[in-house]
Amino acid sequence: MEQIKLIILPLLFGYILDLLFGDPRKLPHPIVLFGNTISFFTKKLNKGKLQLVKGGIMAFALAILVYSIFYLLGDLLLVWNEIVFITFTSIFVFYGLANKSLLQEGREVFKHLNEKGIVAGRKRLSWIVGRDTSNLSEQEIRLAVLETLSENLSDGVIAPLFYYAIGGVPGMMCYKMINTMDSMIGYKNEKYILFGRIAARLDDVVNYIPARITALLMVLVSFSGRGFIYLFKYGNAHISPNAGYPESALAGILDCQFGGPHDYGGKNVDKPYIGENNRPINNEEINKVAYVNHSVCLLTVLIIITLYFPFQTLL
Numbered sequence: 156m157e158q159i160k161l162i163i164l165p166l167l168f169g170y171i172l173d174l175l176f177g178d179p180r181k182l183p184h185p186i187v188l189f190g191n192t193i194s195f196f197t198k199k200l201n202k203g204k205l206q207l208v209k210g211g212i213m214a215f216a217l218a219i220l221v222y223s224i225f226y227l228l229g230d231l232l233l234v235w236n237e238i239v240f241i242t243f244t245s246i247f248v249f250y251g252l253a254n255k256s257l258l259q260e261g262r263e264v265f266k267h268l269n270e271k272g273i274v275a276g277r278k279r280l281s282w283i284v285g286r287d288t289s290n291l292s293e294q295e296i297r298l299a300v301l302e303t304l305s306e307n308l309s310d311g312v313i314a315p316l317f318y319y320a321i322g323g324v325p326g327m328m329c330y331k332m333i334n335t336m337d338s339m340i341g342y343k344n345e346k347y348i349l350f351g352r353i354a355a356r357l358d359d360v361v362n363y364i365p366a367r368i369t370a371l372l373m374v375l376v377s378f379s380g381r382g383f384i385y386l387f388k389y390g391n392a393h394i395s396p397n398a399g400y401p402e403s404a405l406a407g408i409l410d411c412q413f414g415g416p417h418d419y420g421g422k423n424v425d426k427p428y429i430g431e432n433n434r435p436i437n438n439e440e441i442n443k444v445a446y447v448n449h450s451v452c453l454l455t456v457l458i459i460i461t462l463y464f465p466f467q468t469l470l
Contacts, residue, residue, distance in 0.1 A: 161233070163460055164241055166319065169248025170456050177255035185250055185328065189335045192217065197340060201350040211353035214336055218357070221332040225325040244324050251319065251327040253311035254452045258445050261300045265441050268296055297436040301444055302413050305373070305405040306398045308448050310334055313372070313455055314365035320459045333358050359396050366397035369451065373404040376450035382407030389429040399429060406430030408447065409440060 178184065196217070200209040225247070233240040260283050268276030276296045277288040284299055291299065314334070318326040337358035340351030370390065374382040385407035386400060393399025393414075402413050412430035 159463060161237070161241065161244070162323065162463060165244035165248050165324075166316075166456060166459060168241075168245035169252060170452070172245070172249040173252040173255055175255075176249075177259055178253060179250075185247070186331060186335055189217075189221070189332050190339060193336055193339050197350070201340075201346070206349040207352060210340070210350035214333070214354040214357055217336065218329050218333050222322075222325045222329040225328045229324060247324045247328060248319060251315040251324075251331055252452075253307070253315075254448060257304060257307050257311050258448055261304050261441060261444070264296065264300045265438055268293060269438055294435060297440075298411070298413060300441070301405060301409070301411070301436065302402055304441075304444050304448060305401040308373070308451060309362065309366045309369040309397065309401050312448070312452050313369040314362055316452075316455050316459065317365045317368065318361070320463070330361055333361055362397045366400045368455075370400035370404040372451045372454055373401060373408065373447055376454060377408045377447055379404075379408045381410060385430065389427075392427040392429060394426060402429050405444065405447070409436075409443065410434070411436060 193213075196213050200206075200213055229240065229244065232243050264276060264279045264283070267279040273293055273296070276293070277291055280291070280296050280299055281288045284303055286299065288296070288299070315327050315330055318330040322329070333354070336351075336354040340347045341355030341358060342348075342351060367390075370386050373379075374386065382404045385403040389403040389406065390400040393402060406413050406429045410430070410432045412428055412433040414426040414428040414430075416425045
């Protein structure tokens with residue numbers, strides 16, 4: 156029961172804090188530190204020969220370093236004071252989740268588009284997607300938001316919870332480092348095609364199970380038979396081995412169509428279409444997506460709690 160208290164209480168506290176406050180922009184954030192660390196080593200190593208090797212060493216070294224630091228720090232705090240340990244763990248579960256901030260950003264794009272026009276909508280969208288937004292239509296902007304919300308439900312919510320369940324805060328923060336590396340150097344362009352390749356592959360591996368869990372839970376909370384069918388029909392159609400699953404689930408839930416050609420850094424990328432109904436997206440549909448995201452997040456927390464009790468009983 157002692158172990159349950161040390162795992163479950165921080166999970167609940169962190170979940171509630173994220174639900175209430177979202178990302179604390181005015182407070183120091185570990186992801187900012189992760190990003191600065193990645194940038195520092197990238198500038199030092201991403202040049203000359205053996206870029207693939209150097210990038211791979213950096214990717215594994217930073218992931219192991221983050222896990223080790225949080226593991227050792229957690230052990231020290233637990234020996235010192237249990238309440239301090241629970242507080243520390245709760246804070247980093249809060250930092251590790253991004254559900255409320257993800258939905259806030261999506262809503263802001265819709266709000267800017269509706270109230271300030273298409274130029275403002277494009278600019279706000281550019282904050283949360285990697286594609287070129289300068290020529291997107293209103294329909295394309297709304298679709299891009301929904302794609303991003305579905306994909307990042309896995310990357311920013313369910314995957315961190317999954318790795319917290321199996322590795323505590325060290326596992327959660329290790330995942331966040333890997334995911335941050337992929338978002339910064341995991342591009343197939345001239346600058347990162349070699350140096351970021353292993354970081355990108357590592358991110359593919361760690362997201363393999365969470366992406367599929369996310370998609371199944373999305374379909375479950377929506378009671379969507381079409382969403383379930385789309386998982387098998389379109390899940391592996393995406394150029395990413397993982398992103399297609401939550402996107403397929405949402406395309407089925409909303410009966411819409413994602414994908415198609417987009418510009419990334421001046422290069423046209425022809426993504427396969429996911430879904431069949433190329434219909435207009437209306438403003439209210441982001442509310443349904445918010446329901447799906449919140450429901451999947453809560454359900455995941457409850458599943459972790461439910462599974463953890465009998466598991467600990469057997470120990």
